[in-house]
């Protein structure tokens with residue numbers, strides 16, 4: 001990984017750049033001073049205490065939260081403050097239409113893109129969208145479930161559906177906000193394998209929030225720890241969190257690991 005990072009930095013421009021990035025809600029500073037370059041194909045896992053701003057960071061990448069300090073660039077340009085097919089997101093909770101089949105739910109992403117006013121395609125275009133949905137459902141292991149309704153799926157299957165919904169739009173950046181938090185350990189393992197396979201096959205750049213540090217180490221090529229590096233006891237909202245550790249996975253020494261675990265349990 002460190003070798004590829006060195007190669008990246010000499011040959012390619014970063015896909016995403018955060019420059020002194022910060023986010024506040026009124027007087028509440030949530031994030032501050034984040035300066036990072038991320039290259040295409042990296043897999044960043046984000047860990048940190050609850051409420052420290054991990055989801056807020058993902059939402060700025062997605063464009064649903066505006067940047068309030070510094071810059072956040074995609075391909076050298078500020079991220080527009082609205083969702084874009086270049087960035088897909090998968091949440092822990094599923095967002096599906098219960099009255100539509102699995103296939104229809106996945107095709108819907110294309111229908112809304114190509115027909116924003118009514119969210120519906122007809123004739124050959126609709127057939128093509130349904131065929132693409134089937135391809136993505138096969139890629140995530142749901143080929144047998146295309147005609148089922150969401151309530152007929154297990155938790156793991158629903159999360160596979162959520163991933164297919166995001167991927168049908170061919171995002172370059174996949175944002176995952178604790179996608180496997182609600183799944184049993186065995187199912188989680190299957191989902192890890194699926195995610196790694198998809199990441200490699202489609203050369204995705206992934207940002208994934210997790211509360212499970214082991215998951216962060218196992219899946220990521222880089223692990224970011226969000227924490228405050230300055231505190232004001234009398235005004236806790238005066239300083240925001242930043243990325244206090246940026247670790248190439250695999251290069252972890254015991255001292256860093258102890259510091260991370262301490263910072264995660266301290267808050």
Ligand SMILES: Nc1ncnc2c1ncn2[C@@H]1O[C@H](COP(=O)(O)OP(=O)(O)OP(=O)(O)O)[C@@H](O)[C@H]1O
Pocket residue numbers: 025030048049050051052053054055056057
């Ligand atoms: N729309 C908003 N308006 C005001 N404050 C907000 C808003 N969204 C988030 N916050 C605050 O920003 C802080 C960071 O929230 P965020 O959800 O990003 O944390 P997190 O690290 O993802 O937490 P968790 O791990 O519990 O999901 C919290 O204090 C939260 O209350």
